Amino acid sequence: xxxxxxxxxxxxxxxxxxxxxxxxxxxxxxxxxxxxxxxxxxxxxxxxxxxxxxxxxxxxxx
Amino acid sequence: xxxxxxxxxxxxxxxxxxxxxxxxxxxxxxxxxxxxxxxxxxxxxxxxxxxxxxxxxxxxxxxxxxxxxxxxxxxxxxxxxxxxxxxxxxxxxxxxxxxxxxxxxxxxxxxxxxxxxxxxxxxxxxxxxxxxxxxxxxxxxxxxxxxxxxxxxxxxxxxxxxxxxxxxxxxxxxxxxxxxxxxxxxxxxxxxxxxxxxxxxxxxxxxxxxxxxxxxxxxxxxxxxxxxxxxxxxxxxxxxxxxxxxxxxxxxxxxxxxxx
Numbered sequence: 001x002x003x004x005x006x007x008x009x010x011x012x013x014x015x016x017x018x019x020x021x022x023x024x025x026x027x028x029x030x031x032x033x034x035x036x037x038x039x040x041x042x043x044x045x046x047x048x049x050x051x052x053x054x055x056x057x058x059x060x061x062x
Numbered sequence: 063x064x065x066x067x068x069x070x071x072x073x074x075x076x077x078x079x080x081x082x083x084x085x086x087x088x089x090x091x092x093x094x095x096x097x098x099x100x101x102x103x104x105x106x107x108x109x110x111x112x113x114x115x116x117x118x119x120x121x122x123x124x125x126x127x128x129x130x131x132x133x134x135x136x137x138x139x140x141x142x143x144x145x146x147x148x149x150x151x152x153x154x155x156x157x158x159x160x161x162x163x164x165x166x167x168x169x170x171x172x173x174x175x176x177x178x179x180x181x182x183x184x185x186x187x188x189x190x191x192x193x194x195x196x197x198x199x200x201x202x203x204x205x206x207x208x209x210x211x212x213x214x215x216x217x218x219x220x221x222x223x224x225x226x227x228x229x230x231x232x233x234x235x236x237x238x239x240x241x242x243x244x245x246x247x248x249x250x251x252x253x254x255x256x257x258x259x260x261x262x263x264x265x266x267x268x269x270x271x272x273x274x275x276x277x278x279x280x281x282x283x284x285x286x287x288x289x290x291x292x293x294x295x296x297x298x299x300x301x302x303x304x305x306x307x308x309x310x311x312x313x314x315x316x317x318x319x320x321x322x
Contacts, residue, residue: 018235
């Protein structure tokens with residue numbers, strides 16, 4: 001079981017990082033174009049929830 | 063201790079990332095530096111060891127054969143068979159090579175005289191990661207076909223359609239960017255940090271030796287810490303080689319699985 005847990009642990013980290021970086025990055029770029037400051041935060045929150053949702057779908061629902 | 067050091071005249075120069083940059087041993091090509099020679103040495107050591115241990119294979123194994131088979135058996139049984147499942151034998155040679163290569167190069171970090179973990183130069187982990195990246199995507203595309211594989215990654219069953227807009231980019235980023243990135247970074251960062259830690263205690267001890275009598279006495283602690291940490295590092299080096307191979311196996315297993 002330890003092996004599956006290890007794999008799950010690193011996959012979870014990978015999902016969280018990708019969610020934050022992708023949607024946070026998208027928000028930062030949008031901020032740059034629209035001259036706002038809130039979209040970066042919104043993007044990170046969206047990314048975080050997307051990552052958490054995927055983790056739930058992959059590791060908890062099954 | 064740092065304050066004492068700062069007050070004791072000439073400054074102590076703490077180790078930095080500059081300690082990981084080597085001048086070419088001869089000539090001025092970047093291909094003749096210490097890490098490159100260590101990799102070459104590791105290849106020679108590994109092949110010699112396993113050729114010798116397998117050459118006179120017998121039913122009643124010699125000590126050498128026993129040691130070689132123990133390593134092979136560890137990778138085949140605990141990583142290959144348990145993680146990948148029925149098709150595992152196809153991937154055992156690859157996993158075994160990765161494990162032994164990374165392990166040997168990591169252990170160079172605590173071998174006297176060599177004392178440099180090759181994997182603390184980021185180029186080497188990136189190289190191995192690229193190989194394993196190509197392998198696990200190749201396996202998946204070979205098994206499912208390119209379009210079904212992409213579809214499996216991008217569209218998870220059982221969620222409302224508009225949500226795909228948010229989740230699909232994250233999935234793609236995870237599979238194609240974050241996974242290989244974390245694979246390489248973890249190995250690199252662990253080896254880098256470990257080597258830096260050992261450098262701090264050895265160089266610190268060395269510096270203390272050049273100071274006053276009390277400092278000479280304190281250097282004993284610094285050196286004994288360096289020795290203790292070397293054993294600790296040995297554990298980390300083994301663990302990182304194991305994790306790297308294990309995750310490669312898990313990604314291959316994920317590629318072979320029917321649904322993602």
